[in-house]
Amino acid sequence: MNVWPPxxxxxxRVRRISDDFRHARVELRLGLLNRNYVHVHFGGSLFAMTxxxxxxMYIKNLGPDYLVWDKSAAIDFVRPGRGTVAAEFRLEESDFEHARTEALxxxxxxxxxxxxxxxxxxxxxxRVERTIYIRRKLERAA
Known part of the structure; x- marks a missing residue:
């Protein structure tokens, strides 16, 4: 993912994605190309790193029978970002069980x-809140 153009x-930089796709860590170092007018992290880059x-994580854990989309997101900028910043993502088996149950x-x-x-x-x-859309794929008639 580190060579994905955006x-x-x-x-x-993606620093870690666990083999089971249940944990990820992403970092962003402040540099000349990603700072804003007042020399702190550009908000769009902070948002993009999430x-x-x-x-x-849902796609990899739920498998091919589910349709998963990033539906929406919102960000609240708490303080200026300087230096290296990081975001950690973690889902548990209970999150996937909940998704399967609700999709049914x-x-x-x-x-x-x-x-x-x-x-x-x-x-x-x-602080970012990501809203994920999940549903079971429709079965195709034979």
Whole structure:
């Protein structure tokens, strides 16, 4: 993913994705190409570093019978981002069990997951809420 053009251009680096796609860590170092007018992290880069991890985690864990989309997201900028910032994404088996149950019960549903972007001192720079759309794929008639 580190060579995916939007990440490459913004300086976003995927530091870890677990083999089971249940945990990911992403970092963004402040540089000349990703800072804003006042020399802190450009908000668009902070927002971009949270996309598309929850969606990928659900896709990889639910399998081919499910349709998963990033539906929406919102960001709250808490403090200026300086230096290197990081975001961690984690889902548990209970998240996937909930997704399977709800997809059977109501066919399609939305689930929200928060993620915090933190600096090296562990201070929150931004809070992002990602909304994920999940449904079982329709069975095709033979």
């Amino acid at each position: 990440y490459l251009a913004a300086g976003i 996309d598309p991890f929850y969606m990928l 019960r109501q066919r399609a549903f939305l689930v929200k997951h928060p993620v915090e972007i933190r600096d090296r001192e562990d201070a929150v720079v931004a």
